Amino acid sequence: MAHPVLLPPRHYLNDGYGVKSWLLTRDHKRIALLYLAGVTFFFFIGGAFAVLIRLELATPAGDLVSDDTYNKLFTMHGVMMVFFFLIPGIPAVLGNFLVPLMIGARDLAFPKVNLASWYIFIIGATFTMYSVVTGGLDTGWTFYTPFSTVSSTSAVVPAAIGIFITGFSSILTGLNFIVTIHKLRAPGLTWFRLPLFIWSHYAASLIMVLGTPVIAITIVMVAADRIFSFGIFDPSRGGDPVLFQHLFWFYSHPAVYIMILPAMGVISELIAAFCRKQVFGYTFVAFSSLGIAVLGFLVWGHHMFVAGQSVYAALIFSVLSFLVAIPSAVKVFNWTATMYKGSIAWETPMLYAIGFIGLFTIGGLTGLFLAAVGLDVHVTDTYFIVAHFHYIMVGGTIMAYLGGLHYWWPKISGRIYNEMLAKVSAAMIFFGFNLTFFPQFILGYLGMPRRYHAYPPEFQVLNVLSSAGASILGVGYLIPMAYLAWSLRYGRIVGANHWGAVGLEWTTTSPPPTENFAEPPVVTWDAYDYPTQVEGHVA
Amino acid sequence: MWSGTPLFPDAVSTMAPRVDALYFYLVGLTAFFSLLIAGLIIYYAIRFRRRAPDAIGARIEGGTILEITWTVVPLFIVMSIFVWGASVFFAMSRPPDDALNVYVVGKQWMWKFQHLNGQREINELHVPVGRPVKLVMTSEDVIHDVYVPGFRVKADVIPGRYTSLWFEPTKPGRYHLFCAEYCGTRHSGMVGEVVVMEPDAFQAWLSAGGAEGSLASAGAKLFADLACNTCHRPDVQGRAPRLDGLFARTVTLEGGARVVVDEAYIREAIVNPGARVAQGFQAVMPAYQGLVTEEGLLQLIEYVKSLRSEERP
Numbered sequence: 001m002a003h004p005v006l007l008p009p010r011h012y013l014n015d016g017y018g019v020k021s022w023l024l025t026r027d028h029k030r031i032a033l034l035y036l037a038g039v040t041f042f043f044f045i046g047g048a049f050a051v052l053i054r055l056e057l058a059t060p061a062g063d064l065v066s067d068d069t070y071n072k073l074f075t076m077h078g079v080m081m082v083f084f085f086l087i088p089g090i091p092a093v094l095g096n097f098l099v100p101l102m103i104g105a106r107d108l109a110f111p112k113v114n115l116a117s118w119y120i121f122i123i124g125a126t127f128t129m130y131s132v133v134t135g136g137l138d139t140g141w142t143f144y145t146p147f148s149t150v151s152s153t154s155a156v157v158p159a160a161i162g163i164f165i166t167g168f169s170s171i172l173t174g175l176n177f178i179v180t181i182h183k184l185r186a187p188g189l190t191w192f193r194l195p196l197f198i199w200s201h202y203a204a205s206l207i208m209v210l211g212t213p214v215i216a217i218t219i220v221m222v223a224a225d226r227i228f229s230f231g232i233f234d235p236s237r238g239g240d241p242v243l244f245q246h247l248f249w250f251y252s253h254p255a256v257y258i259m260i261l262p263a264m265g266v267i268s269e270l271i272a273a274f275c276r277k278q279v280f281g282y283t284f285v286a287f288s289s290l291g292i293a294v295l296g297f298l299v300w301g302h303h304m305f306v307a308g309q310s311v312y313a314a315l316i317f318s319v320l321s322f323l324v325a326i327p328s329a330v331k332v333f334n335w336t337a338t339m340y341k342g343s344i345a346w347e348t349p350m351l352y353a354i355g356f357i358g359l360f361t362i363g364g365l366t367g368l369f370l371a372a373v374g375l376d377v378h379v380t381d382t383y384f385i386v387a388h389f390h391y392i393m394v395g396g397t398i399m400a401y402l403g404g405l406h407y408w409w410p411k412i413s414g415r416i417y418n419e420m421l422a423k424v425s426a427a428m429i430f431f432g433f434n435l436t437f438f439p440q441f442i443l444g445y446l447g448m449p450r451r452y453h454a455y456p457p458e459f460q461v462l463n464v465l466s467s468a469g470a471s472i473l474g475v476g477y478l479i480p481m482a483y484l485a486w487s488l489r490y491g492r493i494v495g496a497n498h499w500g501a502v503g504l505e506w507t508t509t510s511p512p513p514t515e516n517f518a519e520p521p522v523v524t525w526d527a528y529d530y531p532t533q534v535e536g537h538v539a
Numbered sequence: 540m541w542s543g544t545p546l547f548p549d550a551v552s553t554m555a556p557r558v559d560a561l562y563f564y565l566v567g568l569t570a571f572f573s574l575l576i577a578g579l580i581i582y583y584a585i586r587f588r589r590r591a592p593d594a595i596g597a598r599i600e601g602g603t604i605l606e607i608t609w610t611v612v613p614l615f616i617v618m619s620i621f622v623w624g625a626s627v628f629f630a631m632s633r634p635p636d637d638a639l640n641v642y643v644v645g646k647q648w649m650w651k652f653q654h655l656n657g658q659r660e661i662n663e664l665h666v667p668v669g670r671p672v673k674l675v676m677t678s679e680d681v682i683h684d685v686y687v688p689g690f691r692v693k694a695d696v697i698p699g700r701y702t703s704l705w706f707e708p709t710k711p712g713r714y715h716l717f718c719a720e721y722c723g724t725r726h727s728g729m730v731g732e733v734v735v736m737e738p739d740a741f742q743a744w745l746s747a748g749g750a751e752g753s754l755a756s757a758g759a760k761l762f763a764d765l766a767c768n769t770c771h772r773p774d775v776q777g778r779a780p781r782l783d784g785l786f787a788r789t790v791t792l793e794g795g796a797r798v799v800v801d802e803a804y805i806r807e808a809i810v811n812p813g814a815r816v817a818q819g820f821q822a823v824m825p826a827y828q829g830l831v832t833e834e835g836l837l838q839l840i841e842y843v844k845s846l847r848s849e850e851r852p
Binding site: 062067068071138140144146147150151152235236238240241242275276277278280281282283284305306307308311314315318319322323325326329330332333334336337339340341342343344345346350354357358361362365366368369371372373374375376377378380381382442445446447449450451452453454455456458460461462500530531 | 581587
């Protein structure tokens with residue numbers, strides 16, 4: 001290298017230093033970092049609950065914490081992870097940072113609404129944290145009635161208000177993305193030239209806007225039942241507790257796709273960048289995102305196969321659930337095919353992407369067990385389902401989130417982290433994850449129910465393996481936290497295009513200026529259109 | 540370390556081998572596709588690793604034939620799973636006609652079982668081997684779930700309605716019974732055992748102990764205690780419908796809808812009689828919501844079931 005690379009003289013991080021310049025910013029990149037701080041905080045809170053859960057389950061007897069405490073731990077683990085990490089995680093951090101950069105825009109369509117959505121998120125999280133510190137919540141993250149409405153004595157209402165409020169932040173983010181993608185694309189950037197990251201965020205945004213109001217209404221009904229004894233879900237007042245499950249899953253199943261679709265978008269970007277190659281079957285991958293978003297609204301009943309549903313309703317939900325597997329499979333096959341004759345770099349983000357494909361494949365295939373009604377009866381509400389959704393949510397979404405964070409970190413910070421540590425921790429996370437969750441498939445088929453504080457002793461060995469894996473996984477998550485923070489100040493400065501990737505975000509400086517591009521870009525090429533020679537690449 | 544650690548559950552009902560067969564089919568598919576994808580990824584990652592810093596991948600846009608193949612082939616595979624899973628579920632949903640009925644009431648945090656002859660038990664369910672058993676279940680408070688892993692059966696137990704499941708045990712022994720729907724503080728303590736006995740031993744167990752008469756006779760007593768018989772009389776059909784021979788018949792409601800008189804309808808007609816009134820009657824019956832226990836309701840239902848009629852068609 002002839003001369004050291006310097007940070008650009010002017011970029012979004014040195015455009016004002018005070019607290020006010022952050023808390024009142026309208027820059028999507030700074031708001032993304034505000035979200036990053038928020039979701040990282042809630043991830044480690046949720047993770048701390050998981051550590052306590054796994055410690056308790058290392059022995060069959062309920063001996064570490066009381067049963068009520070255990071019930072609160074798994075509830076708050078779920079609430080924190082789902083509503084305050086997984087749902088906002090990729091869209092509000094990476095999406096916020098990258099959607100305008102990838103489409104050549106100056107910012108999102110509504111910068112003030114974007115900032116408002118962060119404040120709404122924090123206010124909602126504050127309510128939920130209030131319920132955590134004032135005695136906790138013990139309903140399970142699913143809030144099933146009538147337990148949550150008439151039986152639980154824990155702080156249901158503040159937690160519910162928190163989730164209700166946070167929902168609006170999700171709706172506003174989705175709305176902002178939809179309008180931005182429609183209206184602010186650079187000249188020449190047609191729909192079928194968009195990066196697949198944009199397609200998947202667009203699909204997820206549709207779900208956020210259409211699905212989230214349903215959970216908001218449902219939560220209001222739970223609160224009304226609790227405070228005013230409306231009896232909507234209380235059978236002794238003529239209500240129906242199963243109605244709650246329909247309403248809850250009508251949102252919460254699509255919410256799974258809010259969590260996984262943006263992750264799939266990240267993976268498409270990572271595979272393309274580290275194979276230096278166009279994503280195989282671009283249009284099929286793009287439309288599979290929309291297919292998942294649409295079908296995802298039609299499968300909620302598969303959470304209720306044992307809840308007294310009619311046989312025919314169960315069969316319809318079963319067949320639709322199998323159909324949703326097809327677009328997911330299409331993505332996996334296309335990513336694999338993309339690697340064929342690629343120029344594959346074994347960088348940290350690629351390791352995460354490869355890990356994602358493997359774990360998501362297992363997570364998706366074990367979903368077929370649950371869609372098969374006759375088999376779901378045995379495995380639902382057991383550790384099999386716990387393992388399945390952690391393969392999707394942790395093996396899928398968190399792997400993609402970390403992969404994306406590592407990939408765009410040079411863009412976000414202008415610096416690179418310690419790559420050796422990064423690879424070691426990626427390997428630890430992969431190994432720790434599998435050791436934690438694979439034994440749970442076996443436990444589930446053996447019949448160990450989920451949400452059990454104490455369990456029969458014959459299940460102990462598998463639980464000990466799982467707890468051992470969780471400790472490796474926990475350390476694996478702490479290491480990136482440390483070296484990423486360290487790199488912010490001491491990391492080696494890298495150029496505009498550290499990975500030698502194409503994509504509009506790599507054409508501007510690292511970190512980008514507040515207005516993103518010195519000259520508004522004009523696009524005359526397709527996504528992932530790798531030239532014969534990679535230009536602007538400073539390794 | 541592994542001694543005493545099972546890796547596969549007991550399979551002790553007629554349904555268990557059917558569920559397990561489907562499970563093995565899916566395990567096979569999962570292993571095949573996971574290894575295929577993982578193998579390809581690892582092979583490509585090594586075979587096509589970047590050899591020069593500026594190297595780029597080959598220009599390949601896609602292939603329609605491949606896309607169609609990996610859409611249609613998985614579609615056929617998942618449809619085969621769907622059909623198989625549906626056929627198992629149909630069998631699970633249709634209890635044989637000769638099934639032995641046992642009533643189940645769940646409450647935080649215990650299971651109460653009532654056999655037809657009046658024998659009651661808590662957190663233990665005795666059943667004979669080789670005979671289908673149907674559980675008719677409800678809850679006194681929140682949603683619970685009866686789960687017997689060895690039988691591969693599970694069903695939610697829901698307040699305000701009856702759900703059911705059935706199984707036919709194939710091997711005597713004691714098997715776990717779990718509550719599988721989170722129900723509060725002592726959810727993980729809401730466990731019990733299914734005791735599968737040889738038929739003779741079961742009969743001996745059933746007739747031993749202090750059963751205070753059959754469920755139907757307990758229901759008859761309750762029927763009189765609650766003064767139901769002042770209106771529901773066997774001789775005249777005046778203010779209230781006659782109940783003899785009513786069970787399993789189809790009756791016409793006010794407004795013309797028709798309903799089969801089953802456990803759920805009888806329950807509703809007691810706790811909330813105004814909801815679906817039989818044609819030709821006034822909605823004059825008081826609601827018994829909260830006045831009769833769930834077990835009392837089950838006794839009344841058994842009583843109504845026991846009222847056979849010779850005269851009525």
